[in-house]
Amino acid sequence: MFVKKLKDGVVGAVTMFSLLWAGTVSAEWGLNMTPGVTPISREVYDLHMLILYIVTAIGIIVFGVMFWSIIYHRKSKGAVAKQFHHNTFAEIAWTIIPILILVAMAIPATKTLIKMEQTGDAEITVKITGYQWKWKYDYLEDGLSFYSVLAQDSNEARQVGSSIDPAGVDHYLLDVDEPIVLPVGKKVRLLTTAADVIHAWWVPALGWKRDAIPGFINDNWAVIEEPGTYRGQCAELCGKDHGFMPIVLKAVPEAEYVAWVEEKKAEAAARAASGDKEYSMEELMVNGEDLYNKNCASCHMANGQGVPGVFPSLLESQLTITSEGLAEHIDRIINGKGLMPAFGEQLSDADIAAVVTYERNAWGIDTGDIVQPADIKAAR
Amino acid sequence: MSDSHSTYFIPEPSRWPIVGTVALFIAFLGAAIMLNGSAFGTLILGFGFAAIVYMFAGWFADVIGESIAGKYNKQVDVSFRWGMAWFIFSEVMFFAAFFGALYYARVFSVPWLAGEGAKLITHELLWPEFIYEWPLMVIPDLEAFAASLYNEVIPAWGIPAINTAILLSSGLTVTFAHWALKKNNRSGLCWWLAATVLLGFIFVFMQASEYIHAYDELNMKLTSGIYGSTFFMLTGFHGFHVTMGAIMLLVILIRSIMGHFSALDHFAFEGVAWYWHFVDVVWLGLFIFVYWL
Amino acid sequence: MSEAVVHEDHHEHHDHKPTGIGRWLFSTNHKDIGTMYLVFALIMFFIGGAMAMVIRLELFQPGLQYVDPLFFNSMTTMHALVMIFGAVMPAGVGLANWLIPMMIGAPDMALPRLNNMSFWILPFAFALLLGTLFMPGGAPNGGWTMYPPLTIQLGDAFPFLIFAVHFLGISSIMGAINVIATVFNMRAPGMTFMRLPLFVWTWIITAFLLIASMPVLAGAVTMMLTDKFFGTSFFSAAGGGDPVMFQHIFWFFGHPEVYILILPAFGIVSQILPTFSRKPLFGYESMVYATASIAFLSFFVWAHHMFTVGMPLAGELFFMYATMSIAVPTGVKIFNWVATMWRGSLTFETPMLFSLAFVILFSIGGFSGLMLAITPVDFQYHDTYFVVAHFHYVLVTGSVFALYAGVYYWLPKWTGHMYDETLGKWHFWISTISVNVLFFPQHFLGLAGMPRRIPDYAVQFADFNMVSSLGGFVFGVSQLLFVYIVIQCVRGGEKATNQVWEGAHGLEWTLPSPPPFHSFTTPPKVTDATAHS
Numbered sequence A: 001m002f003v004k005k006l007k008d009g010v011v012g013a014v015t016m017f018s019l020l021w022a023g024t025v026s027a028e029w030g031l032n033m034t035p036g037v038t039p040i041s042r043e044v045y046d047l048h049m050l051i052l053y054i055v056t057a058i059g060i061i062v063f064g065v066m067f068w069s070i071i072y073h074r075k076s077k078g079a080v081a082k083q084f085h086h087n088t089f090a091e092i093a094w095t096i097i098p099i100l101i102l103v104a105m106a107i108p109a110t111k112t113l114i115k116m117e118q119t120g121d122a123e124i125t126v127k128i129t130g131y132q133w134k135w136k137y138d139y140l141e142d143g144l145s146f147y148s149v150l151a152q153d154s155n156e157a158r159q160v161g162s163s164i165d166p167a168g169v170d171h172y173l174l175d176v177d178e179p180i181v182l183p184v185g186k187k188v189r190l191l192t193t194a195a196d197v198i199h200a201w202w203v204p205a206l207g208w209k210r211d212a213i214p215g216f217i218n219d220n221w222a223v224i225e226e227p228g229t230y231r232g233q234c235a236e237l238c239g240k241d242h243g244f245m246p247i248v249l250k251a252v253p254e255a256e257y258v259a260w261v262e263e264k265k266a267e268a269a270a271r272a273a274s275g276d277k278e279y280s281m282e283e284l285m286v287n288g289e290d291l292y293n294k295n296c297a298s299c300h301m302a303n304g305q306g307v308p309g310v311f312p313s314l315l316e317s318q319l320t321i322t323s324e325g326l327a328e329h330i331d332r333i334i335n336g337k338g339l340m341p342a343f344g345e346q347l348s349d350a351d352i353a354a355v356v357t358y359e360r361n362a363w364g365i366d367t368g369d370i371v372q373p374a375d376i377k378a379a380r
Numbered sequence B: 001m002s003d004s005h006s007t008y009f010i011p012e013p014s015r016w017p018i019v020g021t022v023a024l025f026i027a028f029l030g031a032a033i034m035l036n037g038s039a040f041g042t043l044i045l046g047f048g049f050a051a052i053v054y055m056f057a058g059w060f061a062d063v064i065g066e067s068i069a070g071k072y073n074k075q076v077d078v079s080f081r082w083g084m085a086w087f088i089f090s091e092v093m094f095f096a097a098f099f100g101a102l103y104y105a106r107v108f109s110v111p112w113l114a115g116e117g118a119k120l121i122t123h124e125l126l127w128p129e130f131i132y133e134w135p136l137m138v139i140p141d142l143e144a145f146a147a148s149l150y151n152e153v154i155p156a157w158g159i160p161a162i163n164t165a166i167l168l169s170s171g172l173t174v175t176f177a178h179w180a181l182k183k184n185n186r187s188g189l190c191w192w193l194a195a196t197v198l199l200g201f202i203f204v205f206m207q208a209s210e211y212i213h214a215y216d217e218l219n220m221k222l223t224s225g226i227y228g229s230t231f232f233m234l235t236g237f238h239g240f241h242v243t244m245g246a247i248m249l250l251v252i253l254i255r256s257i258m259g260h261f262s263a264l265d266h267f268a269f270e271g272v273a274w275y276w277h278f279v280d281v282v283w284l285g286l287f288i289f290v291y292w293l
Numbered sequence C: 001m002s003e004a005v006v007h008e009d010h011h012e013h014h015d016h017k018p019t020g021i022g023r024w025l026f027s028t029n030h031k032d033i034g035t036m037y038l039v040f041a042l043i044m045f046f047i048g049g050a051m052a053m054v055i056r057l058e059l060f061q062p063g064l065q066y067v068d069p070l071f072f073n074s075m076t077t078m079h080a081l082v083m084i085f086g087a088v089m090p091a092g093v094g095l096a097n098w099l100i101p102m103m104i105g106a107p108d109m110a111l112p113r114l115n116n117m118s119f120w121i122l123p124f125a126f127a128l129l130l131g132t133l134f135m136p137g138g139a140p141n142g143g144w145t146m147y148p149p150l151t152i153q154l155g156d157a158f159p160f161l162i163f164a165v166h167f168l169g170i171s172s173i174m175g176a177i178n179v180i181a182t183v184f185n186m187r188a189p190g191m192t193f194m195r196l197p198l199f200v201w202t203w204i205i206t207a208f209l210l211i212a213s214m215p216v217l218a219g220a221v222t223m224m225l226t227d228k229f230f231g232t233s234f235f236s237a238a239g240g241g242d243p244v245m246f247q248h249i250f251w252f253f254g255h256p257e258v259y260i261l262i263l264p265a266f267g268i269v270s271q272i273l274p275t276f277s278r279k280p281l282f283g284y285e286s287m288v289y290a291t292a293s294i295a296f297l298s299f300f301v302w303a304h305h306m307f308t309v310g311m312p313l314a315g316e317l318f319f320m321y322a323t324m325s326i327a328v329p330t331g332v333k334i335f336n337w338v339a340t341m342w343r344g345s346l347t348f349e350t351p352m353l354f355s356l357a358f359v360i361l362f363s364i365g366g367f368s369g370l371m372l373a374i375t376p377v378d379f380q381y382h383d384t385y386f387v388v389a390h391f392h393y394v395l396v397t398g399s400v401f402a403l404y405a406g407v408y409y410w411l412p413k414w415t416g417h418m419y420d421e422t423l424g425k426w427h428f429w430i431s432t433i434s435v436n437v438l439f440f441p442q443h444f445l446g447l448a449g450m451p452r453r454i455p456d457y458a459v460q461f462a463d464f465n466m467v468s469s470l471g472g473f474v475f476g477v478s479q480l481l482f483v484y485i486v487i488q489c490v491r492g493g494e495k496a497t498n499q500v501w502e503g504a505h506g507l508e509w510t511l512p513s514p515p516p517f518h519s520f521t522t523p524p525k526v527t528d529a530t531a532h533s
C-alpha cells in the first residue's frame, strides 16, 4: 500500500523535474534560464541545458534501477535476499563511466569559460561602482558619470506596510531612475568595483554576474545583439537594502547611443553651473526632499527617524536641530564618517545645499536655516 | 595500574567541565562587552579569566590525583595521547589560517594592487601610486595610513635569529630532560626542564622588547597595513603560545620536583613537550616566511 | 558512585546511575550526553525552523508585509547558523555519542569529561549568539558566510557573533578529538578498522574534517575581529589586504563543513539500507574509500563558492575540475546503496522510507550541485534561489532526512519501546511531499532570476514563492508530529527486542533495549561474523 504511495510521491517529484524541461519550450513561464542576448549568454544557456539533460538522464537510470528493486524485490512479494556484496566489474564500471561523463561536460565548459575571459579590444568601457544602495556608472571614454537608484514608485511601494499593491507598480523593484545605456553590436567592457561593501552586478540577459569588490576592479565584456531593456539586480548581500538596488540596461542602436551621450554631457554641464545660483527656500525644500528620499532615506528613513542602533535619527541630532551644528552637519555629508558615506563627490553643491536645508526644516525641525550652494563650496 | 584491556576507566561525574564552560562564557561575554566600549566588560573578562584558571587548576588536580592514585591504565594513557596529538593538530590548522593570509597577501592581493597579473586595471584606476615590494613600504591608501607608515622593519638576522637559536636549544633541553626522566634521573630532569622554562621566558622577553622597538622606534604597528597585520598577528599568536607553553612547562617542572613522574608513566610531561616542539616548529615557519624571505 | 573503575565482573551497574540535575550537568556518560545533544539539536531545529517560517511568511507575497529588511537579513543569517551549528551538527554528534561506543564494543567515549564540556558549551554559545536578537542594531545580518566588509558594519552584535563562533569551534574540536580517541583506542578486541560499521567510519572521517577546518574558521573570524577593533587590514584593499581573502579562508572551512553535515548522514543510511534489504552492504571497502576521497577532495574545491569574485582563469578551471570530481566518489556511494537493495528482500518501515527518500532527494541536490560546479554557468546560478534549492536538497532532504531515519531506527534501542509505526509513516509522507513543494519551485525561481537573501521580489516571482511558502508551512507543522512520536515512544509502547529489526546486524543490537548505563563493561569478542552486516 505505502509502496504505491511512495511510487506516487516520487512520480510527482519526477514530474516536477521534467516540468523544468517543459520550461525550455515556454520560457515565459519563468521556469528556466533565458538564452539572453549575447553570444556568450547563449553558450551559457546551451551549457546549462546540456548538463541538465545529462543529470536528468543519470537520475532516471539510477532511480529506475532503485525503483525496480523497490517494486520487485520486496519481502511482501516473497523476495528472498541474495547475499552478494561485491562485484569488481560493476564497481570499476561505475567509477569509470561517471569520469567519462564529467570529462565530456568539462570540455565545452572550459571552452566557454576561456571565451568569457577575453576582455580585450573593447570599444566602450564603463566602470560600474556599487554603493549602499545604488549604482554609479562612469563612461571612461566620454567622461560621463551618473548614479542609478531604485525608481521612486517602487521605493514607495516597498516600504513596510505601505499597502500599495506591488502588482500595480510598473516593473516593481526592477526599475531605476537612470538606466545604463549601451549601444548594440559593439564590444563593451564592463568594470565592476564598489565603494563600501561587496555588491554584484547582474543582468541575466548578458549571461554572467560579477562581484563588485571595494578596492579591486573586475572586468567582463558583452556584445549585445538586440536592442531592448534588460533588467537585473544586485546579487551579493550588501546590507539592509540589498534587495532594492536593481539594474536597468537599455541597449540602443549606435546613433541613438551617440545622441544620448551628447544629451547627458549637456545635462552635466548644466548641473555644474547650478552651483553659482541662489535658490529660494521652496526650491531648496522641493529639491531637497527629492534628493533626500533618493540618497538618504534608505538609512535615515523617509521620516528622518533612522534605525535605532544602526543609523542615527536626524530628529534628535545636535547636528541638524541646532545652529551650532550646521558646519558639522555639512561636513558629515561631504566627508562622511564611519558607516555614513561621503557624499561630496556624489552630490553637487546645489544638491547638498538642498538636502541640508531640507533636513533642517522638515519633519517639524524648522530651524529656518537656508543653505546656499556657495556655503557648501566654501565648506569643501 | 593495569595494562589489561579488560578493565576500563571511566571518570566519575565531574563538575569541572561545566565550570569551564561557564568560565569561558563569562570571559567571552566580558570580552564582547569590553570591545563594545564598556569598561564594565573588562571586569567581567577578568572574572572570566580567573574562573578559567580555577577550572584548569581544579580539573588538572583531579586528573593528577587519579593518576597518582593509579586509576589509569594503558588505555587511558593512549586516549590522552591521541587527544593531545589532535589538539596540537587543530592548533596547527589555526596557524595555517594566518600563514594562508600571509601567503595570499604576498602572492595575490599585494601584487594585484600593484598591477601584476590579471588586475592591471585595478592598479591603473584605483591605486596608481602603489608599488609592489615586501615588506610593504608604500601602502595602497597612503592617506588613511599616514599615521602608521614606517621605512624599516625588523631584520631577520638580529633578535629573530637569536630567538631562533633560543627556541631550538630549548627543544634540545626539553629532550634532554625527557632522556633524564627515562633514566629516572630526577635532578637531571629538573635542571634541564628549568633550563627550558628559562629559555622560554627569555624568548618571550626578547619578543616583547622587539615589539616595543618596532612600535616606538620604527613606527611599525599592527595598524601598518597588511605587513604589520600579518607580522604582529602571526608573531603575536606565536608569542602567546610560547607563553602558555612556558607556563605549562613550569607546572611540569614543579610536578617533577614533587616527583610525580616515573620513567614509565609521564604522559603529562610528554604532552607538554610535544606542545613545546609544536611551538618551536611554528617559529621556524615564522622565521623563514615572516622575517627572512 | 564511589569507585570509578568498572570491573570485569558481570553484574551491570544500573544502580550507579547518578540522579537529579547533577546527572546531566556533571555527566560523564555517553548516553546521557548523547541524549542531551539530541534534545538540544531538536530544540534548535525548531528555533531555526521558526526563523525559516518568518522568511517564508515574508516571502509569501511581494511587498514588505511583516518585517523590515534588516530583520529579514538577521533571520536568514541566524536561521542558517542555528540550523548548521545548532541543529544538524549537534544531532550528528548526539548520534555519535550514543552509537559509537555501542558499535565498537566500548563502555563509553574515551574522554568522558571532555565530552561533557563539548556538549555544555553549545547552550552557552547559543546564548551569546541568540542574545544578539535583542541588541541595538540587531542580530548578525550579513549572511551566515559573514563576508566582510558588510559583517564588519554590524553593530553591538559583532563581537558576540565572533566569540560565539569561537566557542562553537572549541566545542566541535573537542567533540571531534573525542571521537578519534574513542575509535582509535576503545575498539573491542577483533574490531579491526575494516570491520567498523560504516557509521563509525563516516564519523572518524568527519572528525578529521572538523579538526582540520574549524580552527581555520576561528582564524578567519579572528582576523575580522582585529580588522574591526584593532586596525589590521587583512580584508581591506586600502592596507594591502583583500575582502576576498576572507572568502578563501572561510570556504576553506566552509566546504569541508558541508561534508561534515552530510558524511554522518551517509553513515546512517549505510546502516539502515542493509537492514531493511536483509542483505549485506554492497561494496563495504569502496564505501570507506569513497568517503575518505570525498573528505580529501573537499579541501581542494572551496573556491566554487566564489567563482564570481574574479579569480584568474587558471584558478577557476582548477576549482571547476576539482569540484566536478567529487561526483565520482559520491556516485560510488549512491550506486553501492542501490546495489545493496538490488535482489534484497525489502520492507518499508519508517527508517527505510526516510533512507530511500534520502537517496533520491540527496541525488537531486547533488545533481544541482554538479550544475553549480560548471563555472561559466555558475556565473548565472550564483547567489540565486537555484543555490538555495541545491543546498536545501542536500541539507534538509539529505542531512535532516537521514537524521530522522537514524532516530527512528535506533529509538527502540534507546528507549526500549517501539515508536508508533503508522504515525511514523504519516510523518514521512507529509514531510516528503511538502518538502518538495517547498524547495523544488526554488529551482525555477533561481533560474528565472530571483536573487537569494532578499526580503521582497519582483511580481513575476510571486506564484512560485507562494507555492514554496505553503509547502514550507506544511513541512514546518508536520515536524510537530515527529516530536509527538518521540515523546510517545519515550513514555511507553510495545517492548522492543534486543535486535529490534529483523535484518539488523552489529554490536549495538546485541545489547538489551534499552542498553545498560555503561555499554560494554567487558569487551565483546568481535569476529567477521559478528561485525558489521
Ligand code: HEA
Pocket (backbone or CB within 6 Å): A055, A058, A062, A098, A099, A101, A102, C145, C258, C259, C261, C262, C304, C305, C306, C323, C324, C326, C327, C328, C330, C331, C332, C334, C362, C363, C364, C365, C366, C367, C368, C369, C370, C372, C373, C374, C378, C381, C382, C383, C387, C390, C391, C394, C395, C398, C399
Ligand atoms: C550537505 C551539504 C552539501 C553537499 C553534500 C553538497 C554537495 C555538493 N555541492 Fe553544494 N552547497 C552546500 C551544501 C552542500 N553541497 C551549501 C550549504 C551551499 C551554499 C552555501 C552558501 O552560499 O550559503 C552549497 C553551494 C554550492 C556551490 C556554490 C554555488 C554558488 O554559490 O554559486 C557549488 C558550486 O560548485 C556546489 C557544488 C556541490 C557539488 C558539486 C556537490 C557534490 O558533492 C554533489 C555530488 C553528488 C552527485 C553528483 C549526485 C550523485 C552522483 C551520481 C548519481 C553519480 C553520477 C553523476 C554524475 C557523473 C553527474 N555547492
Ligand code: HEA
Pocket (backbone or CB within 6 Å): C045, C046, C047, C048, C049, C050, C052, C053, C055, C056, C076, C077, C079, C080, C081, C083, C084, C088, C142, C143, C144, C145, C388, C392, C395, C396, C399, C400, C438, C452, C453, C454, C455, C472, C473, C474, C475, C476, C477, C479, C480
Ligand atoms: C541544515 C541546515 C538547514 C535547514 C535544516 C534549513 C531548513 C529550512 N530552510 Fe534554510 N537555509 C540554510 C540551511 C538550512 N535551512 C542555509 C545555510 C541558508 C543560507 C543562509 C544565508 O543566505 O546566509 C538557508 C536559507 C534559507 C532561505 C533563503 C533565505 C534568503 O536567501 O533570504 C530560505 C527561504 O525559503 C530557507 C527556508 C528554509 C525552510 C522553510 C526550512 C525548513 O526545512 C525548516 C522546517 C522546520 C521547521 C519549520 C521547524 C519546526 C516547526 C515549528 C517551529 C512549529 C511551528 C511551525 C509553524 C508556525 C508553521 N532557508
Ligand code: CUA
Pocket (backbone or CB within 6 Å): A130, A131, A133, A198, A199, A200, A234, A235, A236, A237, A238, A239, A241, A242, A243, A245
Ligand atoms: Cu548591492 Cu546587494
Ligand SMILES: [Cu+2]
Pocket (backbone or CB within 6 Å): C254, C255, C258, C301, C302, C304, C305
Ligand atoms: Cu562547497
